[in-house]
Amino acid sequence: MSTIQSINCTRFPLLLKCGLLQRLCSDTEADEQLPVPVALHDIPGGEEAFEICAKFCYGIAISISASNFVPAALAARFLRMTEHVAKGNLVSKLDTFFESCVLHGWRDSIAALQAAWRISGWSESRIVQPCVDSIVEKILLPPSQVAWSYTYTRPGYAKRPHQSVPKDWWTEDISELDIEVFRSVVSTVRATRMLPSPLIGEALHVYACKHLPDPLYTGGSANGHASQSQSSSFTAAAAAAEEALAKQRRVLETVVTMIPGDVGSVTGRFLLRLLRVANYVGASSSTRAQLIRQAGSQLDEAKAVDLLIPLPSDPQAYDVGAAEAVLEYFLAQFQRPAAPDERRRMSVAMEKVVRIFDEYLKTIALDSEFPIGKFIDLAECLPGIARSDHDGLYRAVDTYLKVTN
Incomplete structure (x- = not known):
C-alpha cells in the first residue's frame, strides 16, 4: 500500500x-484547465499498478500477466x-483474464495466489479462493492428465527417460507459497481423502527442505541466533537474524502440525531432521515432544548421522539428551502388548536400531571432551538383551579410549 506522489495526469x-x-x-470548482491535486492513499500495488490503470484510461496498450495481474x-x-x-x-476485463487465463494455468494460479496473499492476505477472497480451488483441482487430477509444465528437480530424475508424470509432480511448485497459503492448499487436498498420506508427507518434506536449512550441515549459520552487543542494543543484522529465526520457527511448527497421523506418511530421517531444526530455532516444547515421539516410533528408518542434533548454543556440539529421548521412546514400545507378527517386526527394528545407536556412539566418542560418565550412560541405554553381538559397542568404546588417552 502506498500514496501516489506527484503524478500529473x-x-x-x-x-x-x-x-x-x-x-x-x-x-471541486477549480478551473478545468488547471491541475486538481488528488491524494490517493493506500492504493494496492502502488505506483506501478496505478500506471497500468492510467494507461488503460488513456487508451495506451497494457500488458497483463500472472505476475502483475493481482496489483492491477x-x-x-x-x-x-x-x-x-x-x-x-x-x-471486467481483468476478471475475464483471471477466469479464462490465470485460473487455467498451473504456475499462473500459484503466482497470482502468492501475489494476492502478500498484498492483502485472506481479505482478497475473490482472487485467493479461486486460485486455491484451481490449484487443488489440478493436484487431484490423475498424473496421466497433467499436460502443463511443472518443476521437478529430484536428483537423477532428469537423466532418466520417463514414461509418465510422477505422482508428486506438484510438490515443488507449491513449495514457493508462503506457509499460511501452503497450509491452506495442502489441508484442502487432504480433506478430499483422494491422495495417500505419503504423498502429503512428500509435499511437507519438499517444503521443509526448501525453507528450513538443516543445522547439521549449515553449522548453525544459516541465519544465526541474534546476540546482544555490549551496549545491550541489537544491531540491524542481529534483528534481521531474529526475524528470520522467528519465521523458520513458524514454518517448522506449522509443518509439524500438518504431518498425517498415519505411520509411514513421512520417514524417520525426515522427522529427525525436523527435530534438529526444532532444537535450533527454539520451537515450543510441545512441538519437540511430538517430533521425539514420532521419530522414536520410526527410529529404525534412520541413520546414525540423523541422531546428531547440534546444540543451539554450540553447533559443533551435540544434544545427546534429545537423541537419548528418541531412543527411550523407541524402547518404550516394547513395554506394550503386541501380536506375534508385530513382535517379529519390532525385533527386526530393534536389530537395526542397535546398529544405528552403536554407530552414533562411535561418532560421539570422537569428542575428546565428552564426559566419561555420560558416555557410559549412553552405552547402557540399550538393554544387553537387545544386542545379538557387542562388536559395534566395542568399537565405540575403543574409539573413545583412543581419543581421550
Whole structure:
C-alpha cells in the first residue's frame, strides 16, 4: 500500500473510467484547465499498478500477466473502474483474464495466489479462493492428465527417460507459497481423502527442505541466533537474524502440525531432521515432544548421522539428551502388548536400531571432551538383551579410549 506522489495526469481520461476520481473531483470548482491535486492513499500495488490503470484510461496498450495481474486488479477495484462507471472498463476485463487465463494455468494460479496473499492476505477472497480451488483441482487430477509444465528437480530424475508424470509432480511448485497459503492448499487436498498420506508427507518434506536449512550441515549459520552487543542494543543484522529465526520457527511448527497421523506418511530421517531444526530455532516444547515421539516410533528408518542434533548454543556440539529421548521412546514400545507378527517386526527394528545407536556412539566418542560418565550412560541405554553381538559397542568404546588417552 502506498500514496501516489506527484503524478500529473489530464483529468478527463481518468475521470471517464475511475469512479473514485469522479467522486473526489465532484465537489471541486477549480478551473478545468488547471491541475486538481488528488491524494490517493493506500492504493494496492502502488505506483506501478496505478500506471497500468492510467494507461488503460488513456487508451495506451497494457500488458497483463500472472505476475502483475493481482496489483492491477486490486488497484482497478480501488479506483472503481467498474462497468457502472464505463462500459468495457478495466475491472471486467481483468476478471475475464483471471477466469479464462490465470485460473487455467498451473504456475499462473500459484503466482497470482502468492501475489494476492502478500498484498492483502485472506481479505482478497475473490482472487485467493479461486486460485486455491484451481490449484487443488489440478493436484487431484490423475498424473496421466497433467499436460502443463511443472518443476521437478529430484536428483537423477532428469537423466532418466520417463514414461509418465510422477505422482508428486506438484510438490515443488507449491513449495514457493508462503506457509499460511501452503497450509491452506495442502489441508484442502487432504480433506478430499483422494491422495495417500505419503504423498502429503512428500509435499511437507519438499517444503521443509526448501525453507528450513538443516543445522547439521549449515553449522548453525544459516541465519544465526541474534546476540546482544555490549551496549545491550541489537544491531540491524542481529534483528534481521531474529526475524528470520522467528519465521523458520513458524514454518517448522506449522509443518509439524500438518504431518498425517498415519505411520509411514513421512520417514524417520525426515522427522529427525525436523527435530534438529526444532532444537535450533527454539520451537515450543510441545512441538519437540511430538517430533521425539514420532521419530522414536520410526527410529529404525534412520541413520546414525540423523541422531546428531547440534546444540543451539554450540553447533559443533551435540544434544545427546534429545537423541537419548528418541531412543527411550523407541524402547518404550516394547513395554506394550503386541501380536506375534508385530513382535517379529519390532525385533527386526530393534536389530537395526542397535546398529544405528552403536554407530552414533562411535561418532560421539570422537569428542575428546565428552564426559566419561555420560558416555557410559549412553552405552547402557540399550538393554544387553537387545544386542545379538557387542562388536559395534566395542568399537565405540575403543574409539573413545583412543581419543581421550
